[in-house]
Amino acid sequence: MKDHTLRRVYVFFLAIFGVLAAVAVYAVSAINRAQSSSDWVNQTHEVIAEVNSVLSTVRAGEGALRSYVLTGDRRDLAAAREAFATMTEHVEIAKALTRSDSGANAQVSRLEELVNQRSELAERVAAARDAGEMEQVRAMLAEDAGVDAIGEIRRGVERLREEQMALLAARDRESYLQAQKTRWIVGSGVAMNFVLFAAVSWLIRDDLAARRRAAAVLREANEQLDAKVRERTGELAATNERLTAENLERRWANQALEHQLRYNQLIVDSVYDLVFVLTKALNVTRINPAVVHLTGWEAKDLLGGPLQKVLQLEKNEAELDLSPIGPIAQALRDGRELRDRAALIADRRGRRVAARCALFPLRDRDKVVGGILIVHAASVSQEARS
Amino acid sequence: MTLLAGSETRKQANMKKTILHLDDEAEIRELLSQYLSARGYRVIPVASPTEALKAIRQETPDLIITDLQLEDADGLEVVEQFRQVLPNTPVILLTGVLIDPHVAAETVGTKVAAYIEKTASLTKLVDEVKRLVGE
Numbered sequence: 001m002k003d004h005t006l007r008r009v010y011v012f013f014l015a016i017f018g019v020l021a022a023v024a025v026y027a028v029s030a031i032n033r034a035q036s037s038s039d040w041v042n043q044t045h046e047v048i049a050e051v052n053s054v055l056s057t058v059r060a061g062e063g064a065l066r067s068y069v070l071t072g073d074r075r076d077l078a079a080a081r082e083a084f085a086t087m088t089e090h091v092e093i094a095k096a097l098t099r100s101d102s103g104a105n106a107q108v109s110r111l112e113e114l115v116n117q118r119s120e121l122a123e124r125v126a127a128a129r130d131a132g133e134m135e136q137v138r139a140m141l142a143e144d145a146g147v148d149a150i151g152e153i154r155r156g157v158e159r160l161r162e163e164q165m166a167l168l169a170a171r172d173r174e175s176y177l178q179a180q181k182t183r184w185i186v187g188s189g190v191a192m193n194f195v196l197f198a199a200v201s202w203l204i205r206d207d208l209a210a211r212r213r214a215a216a217v218l219r220e221a222n223e224q225l226d227a228k229v230r231e232r233t234g235e236l237a238a239t240n241e242r243l244t245a246e247n248l249e250r251r252w253a254n255q256a257l258e259h260q261l262r263y264n265q266l267i268v269d270s271v272y273d274l275v276f277v278l279t280k281a282l283n284v285t286r287i288n289p290a291v292v293h294l295t296g297w298e299a300k301d302l303l304g305g306p307l308q309k310v311l312q313l314e315k316n317e318a319e320l321d322l323s324p325i326g327p328i329a330q331a332l333r334d335g336r337e338l339r340d341r342a343a344l345i346a347d348r349r350g351r352r353v354a355a356r357c358a359l360f361p362l363r364d365r366d367k368v369v370g371g372i373l374i375v376h377a378a379s380v381s382q383e384a385r386s
Numbered sequence: 387m388t389l390l391a392g393s394e395t396r397k398q399a400n401m402k403k404t405i406l407h408l409d410d411e412a413e414i415r416e417l418l419s420q421y422l423s424a425r426g427y428r429v430i431p432v433a434s435p436t437e438a439l440k441a442i443r444q445e446t447p448d449l450i451i452t453d454l455q456l457e458d459a460d461g462l463e464v465v466e467q468f469r470q471v472l473p474n475t476p477v478i479l480l481t482g483v484l485i486d487p488h489v490a491a492e493t494v495g496t497k498v499a500a501y502i503e504k505t506a507s508l509t510k511l512v513d514e515v516k517r518l519v520g521e
Contacts, residue, residue: 241424244420245421245424245508248420248424248508249421249508249509251413251417252418252507252508253505253507255411255413255414255417257505259504260482260505263482
């Protein structure tokens with residue numbers, strides 16, 4: 001994967017994890033808030049229940065006290081005391097529950113004060129009743145009827161309850177809004193992550209497509225290179241084959257030429273007549289073995305030397321002004337043959353013997369470069385052999 | 387894989403035309419073997435008529451190439467021996483300088499499928515080989 005694509009993918013994944021982390025943190029926070037809100041709601045309900053219980057136990061206690069005043073039954077007194085004790089307990093609980101809410105706590109304190117007054121009044125009434133001072137009991141109850149303490153407690157309870165209910169309603173709205181906000185944030189985070197995932201997928205897909213294209217281009221380049229290599233290898237193989245064939249042809253031609261030369265040499269060496277190869281200046285450049293055998297001259301005595309040393313022509317009248325081998329030189333200059341000319345062969349001992357000779361010009365293309373002189377000397381051979 | 391390749395090689399070798407080449411000179415045998423092998427022929431090089439007769443009794447070649455001037459035999463006599471054993475196998479006679487090319491057609495030309503001077507090119511020899519083996 002290309003570096004910049006990899007960097008982009010990392011950035012996208014980082015963003016995805018960032019969004020997930022933010023959503024998670026917010027969700028945990030929302031859960032905590034919801035938990036706190038729920039605790040607060042429960043506590044508020046408990047406060048409401050406690051103050052409601054205060055009101056009911058006050059009424060129950062007041063009823064039992066009045067029964068005791070009328071009947072003098074100790075069980076009613078016990079019921080009144082128990083109700084007032086329970087009422088005090090509810091007040092204590094409500095006070096503890098509203099410790100963190102100064103306003104509510106103040107109201108509960110006020111209720112506690114009223115309730116304590118009721119409780120003290122009840123004890124005084126019960127004491128007067130126990131003492132049989134009914135006048136005093138009636139006076140205390142009459143005084144209390146004018147105060148409307150119960151009504152004040154009831155109003156305090158109702159006010160506190162209404163305030164708590166209002167707070168509950170506010171908290172309920174707040175919770176609803178919080179839940180909506182949480183839903184929106186979580187939904188947005190999930191949606192954003194989907195978008196980011198889609199972007200990363202597109203990026204990876206695009207990169208893979210680019211890589212596939214690059215691989216295809218590379219493959220095509222490799223195929224072209226392979227084709228060129230194959231083509232070049234084929235050309236080299238063909239060239240090598242051609243060179244090998246040419247080399248074999250050359251070796252074949254060389255061996256054929258060598259054969260040809262060897263056989264030609266053998267043929268020349270086998271000729272019984274004397275064979276001289278001459279330059280145009282009539283110097284001897286090559287002889288066959290017959291010359292050595294039949295004249296007694298060694299090859300080194302004759303090669304490079306003049307022909308006149310070993311051969312002279314018998315001149316006819318038209319050639320009197322020429323040297324003894326002048327007709328041969330003239331024939332070579334003219335590029336013509338001489339046939340069946342009378343000649344004298346001089347052997348190593350200085351004897352001269354009649355012979356017949358023929359000259360053939362040696363041509364290199366159109367130019368005469370020398371000649372071949374063939375001498376038939378039968379009589380000399382006999383003498384030379386002897 | 388090796389066995390298969392070996393089998394394939396043998397199959398290809400069997401499909402190649404076989405040429406028996408008789409010459410007493412090792413260099414010429416080597417030259418002609420290289421050249422003909424490079425052109426897809428299977429060459430059996432032999433140095434003497436005895437070897438040649440032994441070889442053609444073991445395997446029938448598609449063509450025989452023989453030298454005219456052998457060290458221990460006459461090429462034309464050897465050709466006669468070949469014809470007795472393989473009357474339908476064409477023979478190319480390689481002639482050297484010992485026979486006049488102008489009269490070769492009237493002499494050895496009647497006894498062999500083709501005669502070629504040793505001074506001729508290998509290309510010409512192969513053309514003649516192709517003609518005689520039917521390619």
